[in-house]
Amino acid sequence: MTVPRLLLLAGGLLGAVTLPAQTAPVPPPTYVDVSEKAGLVWGRGLVSGDWNLVETMGGGGGFLDFDGDGRLDVYLVSSSLEPDPRTGRKGDSLFRNNGDGTFTEVTERAGIRGLRRGMGLAVGDYDGDGRPDMYVSAHGSGVLYHNEGDGTFRDVTARSGVDNRLWGCSTTFLDYDRDGRLDLFVSNYLEFDPTKPGTSRYPCELIDGYPFCTILRFEGQPSVLYRNRGDGTFEDASAKAGIASLVGKGMGVVAADLDDDGWIDVFQTNDSAPNFLFRNLGDGRFRDVALEAEVAFDPSGRTTGAMATDAEDVNGDGRLDLLVTNFNSQGTFLHTNAGGMRFVDRGAIVGLSMATFKHSSFGARFLDYDNDGDPDLFIAAGHPFAPVAKVWPEIRYADPPFLFENEGGRFTNVAADRGEALRVSHGGRGVAVGDYDDDGDPDVLLICVGEPVRLLRNDGGNRGSWLGVRLVGTRSGRDAIGARVSVTAGGQTQVRARVGGASYLTASDPRLLFGLGRAERVDAIEVRWPSGHLERFPGTAASRYVTLTEGTAPAAAPAKAP
Amino acid sequence: MSPFALLALLVCLAQPLPEGFETLSARAAAARAAGRTEEAVGAYRGALALRADWDEGWWYLGALLYESKRCAEANAAFERFLALKPDAGPGWVMRGVCAFELRDFSSAIDWLGKGTGLGLGGNTELQRVARSRLAFALVTTGQFELAIPSLTVLARLAPDTPGLVEATGLALLRLPLLPSEVPADRRDLVERLGRAGRDHLARRGEEAARGYAGVLAAYPDEPWVRYAHGVFLLRSGDEKGLDELRRAVQLKPDNVTAHLEIAFELLTRRDYAGARESATKAVELAPALFAGRNALGRALVELGELEAGIRELEEATRLAPESYETHFALARAYARAGRDADAARERALFTELEERQRASPDRAAGTEPPRP
Numbered sequence A: 001m002t003v004p005r006l007l008l009l010a011g012g013l014l015g016a017v018t019l020p021a022q023t024a025p026v027p028p029p030t031y032v033d034v035s036e037k038a039g040l041v042w043g044r045g046l047v048s049g050d051w052n053l054v055e056t057m058g059g060g061g062g063f064l065d066f067d068g069d070g071r072l073d074v075y076l077v078s079s080s081l082e083p084d085p086r087t088g089r090k091g092d093s094l095f096r097n098n099g100d101g102t103f104t105e106v107t108e109r110a111g112i113r114g115l116r117r118g119m120g121l122a123v124g125d126y127d128g129d130g131r132p133d134m135y136v137s138a139h140g141s142g143v144l145y146h147n148e149g150d151g152t153f154r155d156v157t158a159r160s161g162v163d164n165r166l167w168g169c170s171t172t173f174l175d176y177d178r179d180g181r182l183d184l185f186v187s188n189y190l191e192f193d194p195t196k197p198g199t200s201r202y203p204c205e206l207i208d209g210y211p212f213c214t215i216l217r218f219e220g221q222p223s224v225l226y227r228n229r230g231d232g233t234f235e236d237a238s239a240k241a242g243i244a245s246l247v248g249k250g251m252g253v254v255a256a257d258l259d260d261d262g263w264i265d266v267f268q269t270n271d272s273a274p275n276f277l278f279r280n281l282g283d284g285r286f287r288d289v290a291l292e293a294e295v296a297f298d299p300s301g302r303t304t305g306a307m308a309t310d311a312e313d314v315n316g317d318g319r320l321d322l323l324v325t326n327f328n329s330q331g332t333f334l335h336t337n338a339g340g341m342r343f344v345d346r347g348a349i350v351g352l353s354m355a356t357f358k359h360s361s362f363g364a365r366f367l368d369y370d371n372d373g374d375p376d377l378f379i380a381a382g383h384p385f386a387p388v389a390k391v392w393p394e395i396r397y398a399d400p401p402f403l404f405e406n407e408g409g410r411f412t413n414v415a416a417d418r419g420e421a422l423r424v425s426h427g428g429r430g431v432a433v434g435d436y437d438d439d440g441d442p443d444v445l446l447i448c449v450g451e452p453v454r455l456l457r458n459d460g461g462n463r464g465s466w467l468g469v470r471l472v473g474t475r476s477g478r479d480a481i482g483a484r485v486s487v488t489a490g491g492q493t494q495v496r497a498r499v500g501g502a503s504y505l506t507a508s509d510p511r512l513l514f515g516l517g518r519a520e521r522v523d524a525i526e527v528r529w530p531s532g533h534l535e536r537f538p539g540t541a542a543s544r545y546v547t548l549t550e551g552t553a554p555a556a557a558p559a560k561a562p
Numbered sequence B: 001m002s003p004f005a006l007l008a009l010l011v012c013l014a015q016p017l018p019e020g021f022e023t024l025s026a027r028a029a030a031a032r033a034a035g036r037t038e039e040a041v042g043a044y045r046g047a048l049a050l051r052a053d054w055d056e057g058w059w060y061l062g063a064l065l066y067e068s069k070r071c072a073e074a075n076a077a078f079e080r081f082l083a084l085k086p087d088a089g090p091g092w093v094m095r096g097v098c099a100f101e102l103r104d105f106s107s108a109i110d111w112l113g114k115g116t117g118l119g120l121g122g123n124t125e126l127q128r129v130a131r132s133r134l135a136f137a138l139v140t141t142g143q144f145e146l147a148i149p150s151l152t153v154l155a156r157l158a159p160d161t162p163g164l165v166e167a168t169g170l171a172l173l174r175l176p177l178l179p180s181e182v183p184a185d186r187r188d189l190v191e192r193l194g195r196a197g198r199d200h201l202a203r204r205g206e207e208a209a210r211g212y213a214g215v216l217a218a219y220p221d222e223p224w225v226r227y228a229h230g231v232f233l234l235r236s237g238d239e240k241g242l243d244e245l246r247r248a249v250q251l252k253p254d255n256v257t258a259h260l261e262i263a264f265e266l267l268t269r270r271d272y273a274g275a276r277e278s279a280t281k282a283v284e285l286a287p288a289l290f291a292g293r294n295a296l297g298r299a300l301v302e303l304g305e306l307e308a309g310i311r312e313l314e315e316a317t318r319l320a321p322e323s324y325e326t327h328f329a330l331a332r333a334y335a336r337a338g339r340d341a342d343a344a345r346e347r348a349l350f351t352e353l354e355e356r357q358r359a360s361p362d363r364a365a366g367t368e369p370p371r372p
Helices: A003-014 A052-057 B003-014 B021-034 B037-050 B055-067 B071-084 B089-101 B105-118 B124-140 B144-157 B164-173 B184-201 B205-218 B223-235 B240-251 B256-268 B272-285 B290-302 B306-319 B324-336 B340-358
Strands: A030-033 A061-064 A073-076 A093-097 A103-105 A118-124 A133-138 A143-147 A153-155 A168-174 A183-188 A204-207 A210-213 A224-228 A234-236 A250-256 A265-270 A276-280 A286-288 A306-312 A321-326 A333-339 A342-345 A361-367 A376-381 A402-407 A410-413 A428-434 A443-448 A454-459 A465-472 A484-489 A492-497 A512-517 A521-528 A534-541 A544-549 A555-557
Touching (some): A061 A118, A061 A443, A133 A168, A168 A265, A183 A250, A265 A306, A306 A492, A465 A484, A521 A544, B055 B089, B089 B124, B124 B164, B164 B184, B184 B205, B256 B272, B272 B290, B290 B324
Antiparallel strands (some): A061 A073, A073 A093, A118 A133, A133 A143, A183 A224, A250 A265, A276 A286, A306 A321, A428 A443, A484 A492, A521 A534, A534 A555
16 A cells, blocks of 8 residues: 555544644555556567467577676577577577666576577576576476576576476476475476477467467376485486376466475466466475365365466465466465465455456566555466457457556555556466666566567656665575565564465576565564575665575574474 | 999088188178178077187177168177176177167167267267167157266267267156157247257357347247256356346246255355255255255354255265265265264265366266266
């Protein structure tokens, strides 16, 4: 809730209230599309034909600081082999942040080569050399890029043993065995290869040359877990971990410690198949507990076209809740964490379900766009199938994104009032959140299909105080994926997790951004590292980025027993 | 050789030799290929008399007899074929088609359902025949909701199938008739509504919208037209569908289907109080219908009335033990009531039934069964 709204509400409740002069209405933050101005020119058309299904499900990319200059760069994944109509370039693209609000395309210079039908991006320093590496999932064969430290990447896929030949979708690095090294989880989607004899006419109707598919008719694929051996290679640990036999249709993935036992779990949304909630048993194995946790199906016991997911403590009870965006006529789920790996969907109660009901929602992330201290929500919308309006006249292929403002626990879509950029319809897919201009409010990278990428700059969010936290693990992996951070300021404590994955096909800013409202100072910061180590860091002035390194707090608290 | 023996040999040689199996089967195939049906039938019968385990022979004999409109004999031949090849989907379908022609609709439904469930090897023409006869049989026996998946497959696979428009119209109007039996005074309504419904099932949303507008203009007070339009609007993402369903209930207050549709739509929208109201009416009107108990039980559980909700859901599982969604709802209710062992048992049942449902041909074809 923005400050003015809070005051108006108080005024309504208390009757006539004389507002002090300094509380004159402050305009809410807005989002501005700065893609063109920033030189972020990128986007492919949808190519009708047999590969259209892959192209329409694409839309991956995200933020990473590949050159270590402290600024977020942008990587965009191409699901098409066709050239960009505006630049003529084919394949993925890497844009370096110049630090002045603009970007320079450096793909070739960075050694990014090869053409594939790419899908998603995961970022993590898998070899602990202090530089972020990348995994790009793809239909057919994903790629692991090692960051060489000189502004270039090296394709180490073959050498590393990370060789997923299925249709890789959302992906995350995580340290599931707590050995301090980042492992890799790749969700795989479904069986589809129009080059195989007899399968070129896949089970989709073609309407005006574009597919309209029934995902139920496709065979799903198992996801893959690669365990980091620590020598630059990975082993396929899917069978040992107990996930190899579980066939889904993976879309979104989030890695977080959902039951607060110190071991990172994995939630995978599946498209027209039961979702997976892989509970980490702490001995190298996972068990799918989605059914008993009540996150596998909708409340009717039916599968949904589940797309993106995110994990965030939405209601401030210290537990991580799960978001699931869905196909049209299913609404968005907010599975609030009741403890003990039990969840209760409150999507309707908090206003998310009906607001999104008519729309197909894809990428989504929680963010505190107005820095008022509670999580808001950004959702990309857009139907997967171009001819949808011919089939269901009320459903649109392109939709404006949603920006849900958290108003005391209830979410209201305020997108239309938060800038022209949020009133424009898109075939929205990936959503990555990151403070690319380091001004303390969350910007959004909206990746669409068949149209240019959008960099949406947050203007005015930093009118509220904030704290940015960059975590550096030592006993834990450097990325500290799975860490939980509590920030106390102005009498309020917020808990946020450094989750792995989240959204759909994208990698967001690895830093955690806390909105602090009017607090001018942070009183305390507590970090529970993935290693189990619990540390309390001293307070600090607000509205700045801090780097917290594991083991450097003045007085380390005893490690919490898992 | 004695003269008698020589004579016997000559007599024997002078008579034609009885045809062997190879000769007869080859003659049967040739006659069938040449369109000499009667000769082919005779040859197949002869060959099968020599080798009763010749499955191919029984198949072709049955097919020829069916084409000759001798359905009772064809049925007997397919029965013999299926005794040898019990997992042959096409055999069950052909038996079902024969039963349909003989107006034995109950057997037709069983056998056509079994055949399509076993698979037809990608034979789209047989699929079309099977689905159309199954749909017509279900409609004429009043099983309208169960006819929808087959009508959907037909609408997408072969929208111009003879009788499809009429059967869809009959199903939507809840008239238990065959397409050939539509009375003259209802023909216009059946065909107009059937065309709109067929287009809806075929995913031709724009055409369906035009069709519904036309039929509504002509028949504004026909409750089943309002109902069908309401369902179409809801499936198309138009919230005005609920208003249409409520109008259908006003026009026909004992319309259990409309009450149920409203209840499930409101459950989807998490309007549990509204869902309880509509589900209660459905249960009052049709206490033995599991779907009403399911909707009412789920609404009660969500409203915090756990014990009452569990009672309704337990009754629903008793009425329809194969309903995976009801076991799911009951598991959730038990879990909320802290009855973990009961919840685990219901989850196990749900998982088994849901996986079976997911593998079913209708689900694989992308047509959803009527809910719940």
